[in-house]
Amino acid sequence: MSDSETRAVQAASFGAAAEAYERGRPEYPADAIDWLLPEDAEAVIDLGAGTGKLTRLLKKRAKDLVAIDPSQAMLAVLGDVVGGVETIVGTAEEIPIADGEADAVLCAQAWHWVEPERASAEVARVLKPGGTFGLVWNFRDEREDWVAELGRILGDGNRAEDIGTPEIHGPFGPLERFETTWTDELTRDEVVDLVFSRSYIITADDERRAEVSRQLDELLDGRGDTIRLPYTTVCFRTIRD
Secondary structure, eight states, X not given: OOHHHXXXXXXXXXXXXXXXXXXXSOOOOHHHHHHHSOTTOOEEEEETOTTTTTHHHHTTTOSEEEEEESOHHHHHHHHHHTOSSEEEEOBTTBXXXXXXXXXXXXXXXXXXXXXXXXXXXXXXXXXXXXXXXEEEEEEEOTTSHHHHHHHHHHTOOOOGGGOXXXXXXXXXXXXXXXXXXXXXXXXXXXXXXXXXXXXXXHTSOHHHHHHHHHHHHHXXXXXXXXXXXXXXXXXXXXXXX
């Protein structure tokens, strides 16, 4: 299988682990949302919404909120957990929203899966002039030894300093960046769900998944009932000209 084919399989894999994704994946800190979303933004699109980790925070702030994701399974979980939010199956490359409808488009933990030139054009199309486009990612903070070991088990190099500058095309102004640190609290089972909601673990063969499970058990033994997992959240925003 080619790299592009592997990537496509991984990108489409999340629906198979939607419940684990919801249980294990982190939300986003309030100061990140404060920075990303203008106070006067009423019509907001959560692009690549997944199970609604960002959606539930935007619901408290946006009058008209739409959650869009390619996976119906992910959106079904979002509907159960968040509720009261319009959900639409769609992609960043073909956003099923009319021209100039949105005050803001936010995309959490998903822009690295898109074709950036086509997706940028679509975001620009659905945004009003002067509208905000925001991107956000959570990264495990591997300055703690056990978190670095978790990264080694996963083999994913999940570090904030490696993100670089997201590729955005089209009629957008300068790209601003903001970082914040925080700590999530999980049960042992939720850490397992976090690990097994990663695309490259979802799509791994049984032998690889069994080995990850074994190493994860060894890592978590003795860490107690509540596991504190530190994160760095990295945000970007730009304004549609």
